[in-house]
Amino acid sequence: MSSDNSLHERTVGAKRRQHSTCDRQxxxxxxRAVSVAVGYVLGxxxxxxxxxxxxxxxxxxxxSQTQTVTHDQLSVTGQQLAADLSxxxxxxxxxxxxxxxxxxxxxxxxxxxxxxxxTIEITYTNASNTGxxxxxxxxxxxxxxxxxxSVTPVRExxxxxxxxxxxYDGDKLVVESV
Amino acid sequence: xxxxIRPRDGDGDRGQMxxxxxxxxxxxxxxxxxxxxxxxxTDNVATRGGDxxxxxxxxxxxxxxxxxxxxxxxxxxxxxxxxxxRPALENISRYHRQYHLRRGAATNTSFNISEGRNISEVxxxxxxxxxxxxxxxxxxVMHININNMSNNSTFxxxxxxxxxxxxxxxxxxxxxxxxxxxxxxxxxxxDPVRFNIxxxxxxxxxxxxxxxxxxxxxxxxxDKETNGAGGYEALIESDADISGLPPNxxxxxxxxxxxxxxxxxxxxxxRRGLEVVSEVPNVE
Numbered sequence: 001m002s003s004d005n006s007l008h009e010r011t012v013g014a015k016r017r018q019h020s021t022c023d024r025q026x027x028x029x030x031x032r033a034v035s036v037a038v039g040y041v042l043g044x045x046x047x048x049x050x051x052x053x054x055x056x057x058x059x060x061x062x063x064s065q066t067q068t069v070t071h072d073q074l075s076v077t078g079q080q081l082a083a084d085l086s087x088x089x090x091x092x093x094x095x096x097x098x099x100x101x102x103x104x105x106x107x108x109x110x111x112x113x114x115x116x117x118x119t120i121e122i123t124y125t126n127a128s129n130t131g132x133x134x135x136x137x138x139x140x141x142x143x144x145x146x147x148x149x150s151v152t153p154v155r156e157x158x159x160x161x162x163x164x165x166x167x168y169d170g171d172k173l174v175v176e177s178v
Numbered sequence: 179x180x181x182x183i184r185p186r187d188g189d190g191d192r193g194q195m196x197x198x199x200x201x202x203x204x205x206x207x208x209x210x211x212x213x214x215x216x217x218x219x220t221d222n223v224a225t226r227g228g229d230x231x232x233x234x235x236x237x238x239x240x241x242x243x244x245x246x247x248x249x250x251x252x253x254x255x256x257x258x259x260x261x262x263x264r265p266a267l268e269n270i271s272r273y274h275r276q277y278h279l280r281r282g283a284a285t286n287t288s289f290n291i292s293e294g295r296n297i298s299e300v301x302x303x304x305x306x307x308x309x310x311x312x313x314x315x316x317x318x319v320m321h322i323n324i325n326n327m328s329n330n331s332t333f334x335x336x337x338x339x340x341x342x343x344x345x346x347x348x349x350x351x352x353x354x355x356x357x358x359x360x361x362x363x364x365x366x367x368x369d370p371v372r373f374n375i376x377x378x379x380x381x382x383x384x385x386x387x388x389x390x391x392x393x394x395x396x397x398x399x400x401d402k403e404t405n406g407a408g409g410y411e412a413l414i415e416s417d418a419d420i421s422g423l424p425p426n427x428x429x430x431x432x433x434x435x436x437x438x439x440x441x442x443x444x445x446x447x448x449r450r451g452l453e454v455v456s457e458v459p460n461v462e
Contacts, residue, residue: 044195051199058206065213072217076224087231091447094235098436098452105230106444114216 066114067140073113074135078146080107081120081133081164081175088166088173089150104167106178111162115140118161122175124154230445237278237285237440238449244270245289245434245454253430253456260291260417263431267291284441294432294456298411299424305406306424309336309399312414315392316432318375319411320344324352325369326407333406335375338396339388344373344406354385362386370408431456 084107091103112118115137124131131154133146153172163178248266252258271287278285292313299305303326315338327333327346332355335342342362343355351366354373363385365371371381376392378385398414400406415432436452 047195055202062206062209069213069217073220076220087229091231091234094238098449100449102446102448104446114213
């Protein structure tokens with residue numbers, strides 16, 4: 001009799017364990033109340049929004065930084081050329097008389113700036129012994145003007161970037177690309 | 179795009195958008211890095227202290243200052259000649275060449291030395307007869323003692339442009355005349371009277387003879403010398419033989435003409451005929 005009872009208990013226990021296992025199994029693969037299309041669109045939309053914001057913000061940042069750096073580069077380039085123009089003027093006017101048979105200064109200016117190529121336009125006013133070096137780049141359009149002073153007249157010209165030479169032709173200072 | 183985990187069933191073509199955006203962002207970061215680099219380099223260039231013109235001017239001023247000091251010292255010592263200063267000028271040239279070579283500049287100095295003659299007589303009754311060829315006349319001033327001149331006597335000052343006669347016409351009066359005897363100016367008063375030949379004035383009054391060619395060279399001297407009285411001093415640029423000039427005559431360095439050249443990688447500079455003139459005081 002006792003052996004019959006114990007057999008019955010083992011059978012019931014096994015059935016209970018089997019039943020509870022069958023209840024948990026479907027939860028992991030349960031895709032009820034979920035639309036694949038909606039989930040896909042939502043995910044795609046969020047990702048697109050995020051990446052668009054990054055792209056727009058990033059490209060704006062790059063553009064503004066390009067403009068700033070280009071302005072700085074053109075400004076420094078103009079100051080370099082203005083310094084050498086004034087230096088050449090000092091050489092020509094150095095006291096003691098005599099004839100300057102040769103005076104030329106080479107300036108290594110950058111071939112291009114952050115925005116790409118650029119032009120240098122030199123204007124000079126005899127009456128005030130002053131001039132302006134205007135440096136211009138496109139995309140982004142940046143223009144920088146650097147004033148300079150030179151008692152020796154300077155020939156007006158427009159040149160590109162790169163190495164330039166400031167020389168004295170016996171009458172005026174001439175700036176040329178080398 | 180919904181799944182980013184590589185599925186096990188072999189469908190591996192998802193996740194391209196993240197990949198693409200990653201590449202785009204990477205390019206953007208590289209661009210930003212390049213911009214930052216450009217900005218840093220620009221700041222570096224902006225603060226560089228290069229002044230190639232300054233190197234040439236420093237060289238020129240150094241040579242000129244050294245030469246001026248040399249001429250002053252030699253003239254103070256008296257009777258300086260070109261042969262006295264030439265070795266020192268070569269030393270100056272060599273010193274500055276070596277100094278600037280260490281700084282990366284090739285330099286060269288050549289020079290022409292001009293001698294001068296300081297011709298003078300003091301309290302003389304009757305001047306010396308002399309005549310010299312002068313390239314330029316810096317100063318020629320007489321202090322004439324009219325009382326010691328013979329009445330109606332004339333002595334002659336030879337000038338590059340025209341000769342002038344100093345004629346005593348009375349006890350205390352003289353007349354300056356041109357070659358043909360025409361009166362240029364006159365003076366009547368106490369002794370001595372100052373006759374500044376280089377600026378054509380007698381006792382401060384303009385005398386009207388031409389001195390414009392004093393810097394162009396020519397003969398200068400005194401003739402009919404025995405009729406003159408007083409003193410004078412003349413500073414002329416000349417290498418005339420000192421034995422043919424009055425005894426008090428001394429030599430000095432009138433000027434040094436410098437030809438300078440400087441070459442650096444950025445600069446070519448050459449100046450010819452830079453004059454360093456002696457500081458011998460002008461006659462008063």
